[in-house]
Amino acid sequence: xxxxxxxxVQDEPGVLNRVSSMIRxxxxxxxxxxxxxxxxxSITRMTIVLNEPDKTKQKIVVNNLKKLIDVYDVVDAxxxxxxxREYALVKIKISGSPDELKSMVSIDNCRILEQEKDTIILExxxxxxxxxxxxxxxxxxxxxxxxxxxKMAMISGNDEEHxxxxxxxxxxxxxxxxxxxx
Amino acid sequence: xxxxxxKLTGAEIIWECLxxxxxxxxxxxxxxxxxxxxxxxxxxxxxxxHVLVRHEQGATHMADGYARSSGKVGVAMxxxxxxxxxxxxxxxxxxxxxSPIVCITGQVxxxxxxxxxxxxxxxxxxxxxxxxxxxxVMDIHNLASTIKEAFTVARSGRPGPVLxxxxxxxxTEAIExxxxxxPVTIPGNNIAQxxxxxxxxxxxxxxxxxxxxxxxxxxxxxxxxxxxEIVEMAEIANIPIGWxxxxxxxxxxxxxxxxxxxxxxxxxxxxxxxxxADLLIAxxxxxxxxxxxxxxxxxxxxxxxHIEIDPAEINKNVRxxxxxxxxxxxxxxxxxxxxxxxxxxxWLKKITSWQSESLARDIINLxxxxxxxxxxxxxxxxxxxxxxxxxxxxGQHQMLExxxxxxxxxxxxxxxxxxxxxxxxxxxxxxxxxxxxDKEIWVIVGDGSIQMTITELATAVQEKVNIRIAIINxxxxxxxxxxxxxxxxARYKETxxxxxxxxxxxEAYGLPGFRVTKREEISSxxxxxxxxxxPALIEFVVEQHDMVYPMVPAGANLNEMISRPVHDQxxxxxx
Numbered sequence: 001x002x003x004x005x006x007x008x009v010q011d012e013p014g015v016l017n018r019v020s021s022m023i024r025x026x027x028x029x030x031x032x033x034x035x036x037x038x039x040x041x042s043i044t045r046m047t048i049v050l051n052e053p054d055k056t057k058q059k060i061v062v063n064n065l066k067k068l069i070d071v072y073d074v075v076d077a078x079x080x081x082x083x084x085r086e087y088a089l090v091k092i093k094i095s096g097s098p099d100e101l102k103s104m105v106s107i108d109n110c111r112i113l114e115q116e117k118d119t120i121i122l123e124x125x126x127x128x129x130x131x132x133x134x135x136x137x138x139x140x141x142x143x144x145x146x147x148x149x150x151k152m153a154m155i156s157g158n159d160e161e162h163x164x165x166x167x168x169x170x171x172x173x174x175x176x177x178x179x180x181x182x
Numbered sequence: 183x184x185x186x187x188x189k190l191t192g193a194e195i196i197w198e199c200l201x202x203x204x205x206x207x208x209x210x211x212x213x214x215x216x217x218x219x220x221x222x223x224x225x226x227x228x229x230x231x232h233v234l235v236r237h238e239q240g241a242t243h244m245a246d247g248y249a250r251s252s253g254k255v256g257v258a259m260x261x262x263x264x265x266x267x268x269x270x271x272x273x274x275x276x277x278x279x280x281s282p283i284v285c286i287t288g289q290v291x292x293x294x295x296x297x298x299x300x301x302x303x304x305x306x307x308x309x310x311x312x313x314x315x316x317x318x319v320m321d322i323h324n325l326a327s328t329i330k331e332a333f334t335v336a337r338s339g340r341p342g343p344v345l346x347x348x349x350x351x352x353x354t355e356a357i358e359x360x361x362x363x364x365p366v367t368i369p370g371n372n373i374a375q376x377x378x379x380x381x382x383x384x385x386x387x388x389x390x391x392x393x394x395x396x397x398x399x400x401x402x403x404x405x406x407x408x409x410x411e412i413v414e415m416a417e418i419a420n421i422p423i424g425w426x427x428x429x430x431x432x433x434x435x436x437x438x439x440x441x442x443x444x445x446x447x448x449x450x451x452x453x454x455x456x457x458x459a460d461l462l463i464a465x466x467x468x469x470x471x472x473x474x475x476x477x478x479x480x481x482x483x484x485x486x487x488h489i490e491i492d493p494a495e496i497n498k499n500v501r502x503x504x505x506x507x508x509x510x511x512x513x514x515x516x517x518x519x520x521x522x523x524x525x526x527x528x529w530l531k532k533i534t535s536w537q538s539e540s541l542a543r544d545i546i547n548l549x550x551x552x553x554x555x556x557x558x559x560x561x562x563x564x565x566x567x568x569x570x571x572x573x574x575x576x577g578q579h580q581m582l583e584x585x586x587x588x589x590x591x592x593x594x595x596x597x598x599x600x601x602x603x604x605x606x607x608x609x610x611x612x613x614x615x616x617x618x619x620d621k622e623i624w625v626i627v628g629d630g631s632i633q634m635t636i637t638e639l640a641t642a643v644q645e646k647v648n649i650r651i652a653i654i655n656x657x658x659x660x661x662x663x664x665x666x667x668x669x670x671x672a673r674y675k676e677t678x679x680x681x682x683x684x685x686x687x688x689e690a691y692g693l694p695g696f697r698v699t700k701r702e703e704i705s706s707x708x709x710x711x712x713x714x715x716x717p718a719l720i721e722f723v724v725e726q727h728d729m730v731y732p733m734v735p736a737g738a739n740l741n742e743m744i745s746r747p748v749h750d751q752x753x754x755x756x757x
Contacts, residue, residue: 010369014318018310025311056497063494069315069335072369168367171338 001053002031004084004153007046007065008072008164011037015044015070022068028052028061032086032150043072043166047153049084073164081156087125087149088135093142094118101141110134119144190359192322192352193222196286199329201229202361205257207616209233209244213261214301216288218353233612233645236637238265240609242272242343243635245283247610249276250596251571252617253405255336256283262290263301266347267308271603273343274312278600279428280405282341284332291351292320306347314342322355327362334366340492341405377489377506377513384504385463385487386520392461392485394529395421396452398444398473401428401599402466402491402510404592411514412465413437419524422533424452426467427584428599435568435588441533445473446734447581450743451536453734457741458532459484466490466510469499470600475740489513545728545746546586552725553701555579555654559586559626561701562652565708570622571596571614573649575607575631578660581730583626594621605634608651612638615647622712623648629655629681639691639717646716650708653684653721656728664729668744684721696720 009015016035023030031049038045052058058078065074077084092101098120105112110124124134128151135146155162190198196219200208208230212220223232235241238260245256260266266287276283290299306318315335317328325348332344389395403412409432416423416439423433424444433440442449444456453475456462462484467473474480477499486502488495489510496505506513546560559582568590574583574597589595596614598606611625632653642649663677688695694714696707698721711718731746 008369013320014307014310017307021310056501060494060498063496066370067492067494069368069370165370168369170334170365170367172334172365 002078003050003052003058003061004077004082004151005046005048005050005062005065006075006077006153006155006164007048008074008166009044009046009068010070010072011042011044012070018068018070019046019048019065022064023048023050023061026061026064028057032148034150034152036152040166047151049151072166075155075162075164077153077155077162080162082153083156084127084151084153085125086128086131086151087123088131089113089145089147090122090124090135090138090143091145092120092122092138093144094120095142104137187358187360189356191218191222191354191356192325192348193218193354194225195322195325195359196329196348196353197222197226197230198359198361199326200257201226202330203255203333205230205255207231207233207248208257208259209235209241209248209613210259211235211238211241211261211265213265213288215262215290215350216259216265216286216353217261218350219259219286219288219348222353231616233616233641235609236640237635238268239272239605240612240635240638240641242269242276242283242285243603243606243609244613245285246272246276246279246281246606247573247596247613248617249281249283249341249613250279250610251593251614253407253593254282254617255333256281256613257286258283259286261288261301262305262347263303265301266305267303269305269345270309270312273309273345275598275601275603275606276343277312277314279598280341280401281343282336283343284329284336285343285345286329287345287347288353289318289347289349292349293351295349306345309343309345314344316345316347318347319349319352322352322357325352326359327366330362331366331368335368377508377516381504381506382513382517382520385506385517388461388485388487388504389419389421389463389521390524393526394455394459395419395461395463395526396455396459397421397423398456398462398464398467399423399425399429399432400465400467401426403429403432406466406491406510406512407592408466408511408514409433409592411511411518413439415463415514415518415521418518418521420526420530421463422455422530424448424456426470426473426599427597429467430584430595431589431592434590436590441537443584445470445740446475446736447585447730447732448473449537449585450539450732450741450745451533453743454536454741455533456481457739462486464488464490464502465514468492468495471499471736474499475734475742476737479739481740550725553699553722554728555656555722555724556582556586556728557701558652558654558698558704558722558724559583561704562624562626562708563587565705566622566624570594570624571611571618573597573607573611573614573623573625575625575627576602576604576661577628577631578656578664578728578730579626579628579654581661582654585730604631607631608635608642609638611649611651612642612645612647615649619648623650625649625651627651627653628660629653629657630659630679633679633681636687639687639693639719642717643692648715649717650711651717651719653719654724655681655684655721656724656726657681658726661730664733667727667729668733668735684719688719694718697723699723
């Protein structure tokens with residue numbers, strides 16, 4: 001069972017290093033990690049898929065990610081209805097007629113990016129199962145290169161409880177105020 | 183337009199920011215890329231005292247000792263490359279024990295970063311896994327705010343070490359200086375929270391129902407200042423208290439509900455109570471493997487409440503029934519009004535009966551020709567009336583200290599618990615001497631550990647710090663030898679260790695030195711050492727083959743302890 005995390009981090013040099021370092025140091029195993037910009041230029045969004053079936057350990061990795069100073073919030077999308085999509089590029093050597101290959105391209109989410117004399121580059125996207133299925137079909141051809149992007153996750157709907165908290169706060173202030181209150 | 187502000191260099195801004203943070207002492211070592219900062223220090227020497235260490239590891243341990251003894255942030259400074267790299271052990275030590283320190287390092291000029299320049303190390307990257315956070319300042323306009331943020335991060339929540347790496351050309355650049363007012367804000371919500379009412383009610387119900395409860399007192403009590411609250415909670419419901427190594431002093435040793443230390447070299451009665459308990463109330467501790475023994479059989483029949491500021495510690499090692507995240511003092515203040523009075527007499531009686539068993543095996547009153555480490559520590563406790571800060575190192579003497587020195591006050595034992603860093607004690611004591619001038623400070627250190635950072639004797643002498651150093655010399659790396667004896671058929675590979683003549687060492691470094699080989703000499707040597715102004719050293723030559731008892735072998739059940747053979751056999755069973 002894989003764990004899917006959506007992580008919101010401050011766009012700072014080295015933040016990817018901090019995130020991956022924590023995961024490695026705690027002995028978790030990364031299946032894929034995708035990081036990219038969002039509508040907010042100061043926030044980078046990551047989708048991290050981990051090979052971690054143990055629910056207790058899944059919690060540990062979330063809590064430790066949240067502890068990182070550069071991390072705004074972590075949403076664990078593992079058990080939430082969400083779209084998990086992947087993109088891939090495949091270069092195939094064509095020796096005879098490309099017709100058989102081209103017939104497959106009619107399938108959803110797969111198209112020809114480039115056709116040269118004896119090679120074709122395809123792009124495909126979809127959920128993991130779809131991408132896997134497509135790739136296994138393409139393996140009957142002469143695949144020269146293949147590159148998968150890793151998965152990107154987006155949660156369905158607009159449920160309040162799955163919204164990340166993207167605010168900065170003053171850790172000193174919060175501690176002092178609490179202590180004063182008692 | 184108003185009058186234009188005075189321009190300050192980055193080097194001057196560093197010191198201005200430290201003064202704003204209330205820093206009055208910095209432990210450091212100059213070098214190429216931190217030279218501008220040291221040059222600027224000429225103008226700040228009246229406000230900040232700089233302690234010249236002999237190795238940068240020492241600087242970090244000093245900052246750590248300063249922080250642990252005062253609760254304030256300790257500051258260490260070093261140059262780039264080897265200077266910064268030498269800090270890594272000290273940073274990792276502070277991380278494991280949640281000690282707030284800020285390390286400031288010089289870095290090669292910005293244009294040279296990434297070129298493998300002379301004395302270039304990516305220290306901000308190097309310390310990522312062993313620090314709470316690290317910064318590389320690449321714009322002088324961010325310098326002041328970064329230093330301010332570093333201090334805030336270091337001391338807030340669960341404290342820890344933070345490193346700020348500052349390229350040399352930023353130190354020499356000048357800008358109009360504005361100290362950033364307003365609060366520091368960081369992403370995320372990793373801040374102390376108070377407990378939810380339903381969590382507190384669940385905890386109170388469990389405490390009300392329990393017949394065999396135990397409080398596990400950890401370092402978090404000292405950090406949050408919850409000693410009063412923990413005792414109050416224990417007294418209301420008559421709950422016995424066991425503590426972790428770093429929780430030593432969290433409750434007064436003389437308190438009737440205090441049972442003693444738990445874990446690998448803890449009291450049998452404490453470990454047995456934990457194993458037989460029906461409720462554990464873990465306060466500011468993290469169920470380290472050294473306190474749980476075999477995790478699979480740990481306290482099998484108990485419900486568990488865990489109160490802890492770091493959410494990542496809840497359910498990490500031990501699955502708990504109620505996990506409360508928050509500042510321990512605040513949470514206990516919330517919880518106490520919900521508790522009702524209880525007696526637990528039967529349970530307490532049982533624990534007392536277990537305690538008397540281990541008393542019979544004690545060696546304190548043993549009449550022998552050779553001196554025992556435990557006797558030294560016991561007598562030192564008596565000679566100081568227990569009113570001293572003890573800085574212990576790592577090894578047998580560290581465990582003996584925890585067993586035989588009775589701490590009545592919080593923050594009077596400083597020791598490297600989590601990382602177990604040999605060489606910690608001497609520099610940490612030097613650091614502590616700058617924050618606790620009101621207290622007598624004793625280093626308790628083995629002959630192996632002292633030789634790791636013995637170079638800081640020069641710092642102690644140069645600074646005339648009032649610390650007393652008790653070297654417990656048994657001619658072995660004793661704890662490792664103990665493991666070889668028990669688990670490697672006594673094949674003592676590389677554990678016999680020679681020492682220099684410590685009296686000559688003392689003389690060469692310029693401090694008074696004493697040697698004690700008999701028990702009756704302890705008192706006068708300790709009293710003599712106390713009289714000296716500045717550091718003093720006593721070498722205690724002790725029995726070479728003694729072991730620390732009782733002991734839970736690694737991986738064994740917590741109450742399956744190897745106990746000290748009773749006295750008569752004890753004499754014969756010696757090697």
